[in-house]
Amino acid sequence: xxxxxxxxxxxxxxxxxxxxxxxxxxxxxxxxxxxxxxxxxxxxxxxxxxxxxxxxxxxxxxxxxxxxxxxxxxxxxxxxxxxxxxxxxxxxxxxxxxxxxxxxxxxxxxxxxxxxxxxxxxxxxxxxxxxxxxxxxxxxxxxxxxxxxxxxxxxxxxxxxxxxxxxxxxxxxxxxxxxxxxxxxxxxxxxxxxxxxxxxxxxxxxxxxxxxxxxxxxxxxxxxxxxxxxxxxxxxxxxxxxxxxxxxxxxxxxxxxxxxxxxxxxxxxxxxxxxxxxxxxxxxxxxxxxxxxxxxxxxxxxxxxxxxxxxxxxxxxxxxxxxxxxxxxxxxxxxxx
Numbered sequence: 414x415x416x417x418x419x420x421x422x423x424x425x426x427x428x429x430x431x432x433x434x435x436x437x438x439x440x441x442x443x444x445x446x447x448x449x450x451x452x453x454x455x456x457x458x459x460x461x462x463x464x465x466x467x468x469x470x471x472x473x474x475x476x477x478x479x480x481x482x483x484x485x486x487x488x489x490x491x492x493x494x495x496x497x498x499x500x501x502x503x504x505x506x507x508x509x510x511x512x513x514x515x516x517x518x519x520x521x522x523x524x525x526x527x528x529x530x531x532x533x534x535x536x537x538x539x540x541x542x543x544x545x546x547x548x549x550x551x552x553x554x555x556x557x558x559x560x561x562x563x564x565x566x567x568x569x570x571x572x573x574x575x576x577x578x579x580x581x582x583x584x585x586x587x588x589x590x591x592x593x594x595x596x597x598x599x600x601x602x603x604x605x606x607x608x609x610x611x612x613x614x615x616x617x618x619x620x621x622x623x624x625x626x627x628x629x630x631x632x633x634x635x636x637x638x639x640x641x642x643x644x645x646x647x648x649x650x651x652x653x654x655x656x657x658x659x660x661x662x663x664x665x666x667x668x669x670x671x672x673x674x675x676x677x678x679x680x681x682x683x684x685x686x687x688x689x690x691x692x693x694x695x696x697x698x699x700x701x702x703x704x705x706x707x708x709x710x711x712x713x714x715x716x717x718x719x720x721x722x723x724x725x726x727x728x729x730x731x732x733x734x735x736x737x738x739x740x741x742x743x744x745x746x747x748x749x750x
Contacts, residue, residue, distance in 0.1 A: 415440040415735050416478060420494070421485035422470060423447040425575050426509055428459035430483055430724040435465055437728070437742030439735075443479050448472045474498070481505040481731055483724075488512065488603075505734055506538045507727050513540040514607045523607070524730040526739070527551060527677050528615065533733045541730065544722025545570055545642060546604040548651045550611050551680050551699045552714035553638075555673035556666075557612040560620040561659050561710075565636050570653035571643040575719055595644045600626045602642050609638060649719055650690040655712045663705040670703060678739045679721060679729070688713050697725035697743045720745070 417434055421427055422445035434442045445455060451472035456462040458470070476482065482504055484491045491512040500506065513521035522536040523529055525547065533539055542550070549568055556562055574590050605625040612623045624635045645652075659666070670682045680699040688702045697720045704711040716722050725743055732739050 415731065415737075416443050416480045417441065417731075418443050418474070418476065418479040418482040419445045419485060420474070420482060421446070421487075421490070422455075423450050423458050424485055425719060426723050427485040428461070429719045430485060430727065431455060431459060431462065431466075433724060433728050433742055435462070439737050439741050440728075440731070442468070444471050444473065444475060446471055446474055476500050476504055479504060481507060481734070483727060483731075484508040484510060485724075486510050502537075505536075505731075507541055507730055507734075508539070509541045509723055509727055511540075511543060511603065511607070513538070514542065514546075515610060523611070524726065525550060525611065526726070526729055526733060527674065527680055528554065528611065530733060533730055534736065536734060539730050539734065541723070541727045543604040543607060544651055544716070544718040545572065545602065545640075545653075546607045546611075547722050547726060548653045548699065548714050548716045548718075549604070549608050549638075549640070549655070551716075552653055552655050552701055552712045553608075553612060553657075554615055555670045556657055556659070556710070556712070557623065558615040558617070558673065559669050560617045561661065562612070562616070562623055562636060562657060563621055564658055566638055566655060566657050568638060568640045568653065568655045569643065570640070570651060571645040572651045572718055573645055573647045573649040575649045590644060591646050593644075593646055596641055597644060599641050600639055602640055605638065605640060608640075612638070647690070649717055650694050650715065651718045651722060652688075652690055652715045653713065655714075657710045657712065658708055659710050660708055661710075663703060663710075666703055666705065666710055670701060674701070679743070688715050690715055692747055693717050693721070694747060695720070696745045696747050697721045697729060 447470040450470040488511045491508045491510045521538045521540040522532045524539040524541045609628045621634045621636045674680045683702045699716045702713040
């Protein structure tokens, strides 16, 4: 059994991760750390766990007893934690914050299995992708690899309120968010850095560099990914649309996408049916749909932001790191309604 520890276990991602690990056939949760909740039952905070476990939160961090630890911190807290604490070198780390997603002076592998499965399998440390980043990349990676992003593209996405985290905020308050839609971080969303990093990684030599208003590539020829995010009046899920000019036929484009994802465990190309969020909520799936209008390719992708956009993908990465079935503990079914 894989022995697991969780840091930051009292938040939304911590609760979802606990739910997955309690039902994982090859993993055992050793500790769930939360200083403010130490001694409280997990089910006192994550009430959906009533009857599932009598485990309590702890303020202790017995790293010698685990094989892997998940960081469910807010952004910026992971790097700060590692500056103050020592984790044994034998213990693998999966970080759900954005601290190590951009390549730099660290050994963290960017944990998007659809393009980095082999590197993840050899990794000691993995930086789990962001939720919007996962959904947008999975919609655009095939056309980027095919060299078809040759001019500025428009991307719009709407996300559920759980994407803002558990800490109350004005824009996350139910009475404000319910029956309401709003934009935020227009063209400046923090996930643009990691999105463009991956798209440039797969683009062929000679294709224009892909950047954004906040992520200049430094290359003379650059096309921009212009992303407008929206807050949606629902708790979970991300729904993204992207428009890419291309002369290729829908049949050719479908072949490109299906070939790219032929070995993907959870990303599926849907050809003859429209997409909606309920097809992916409470699952680790990413569904991708293509349409063609004139010379415009419309790509629609959707995920559950807490699962494929966070802890589901993190467990998928854990499975790969430990050489077990990639789908273990993740055979989740959407609701019928």
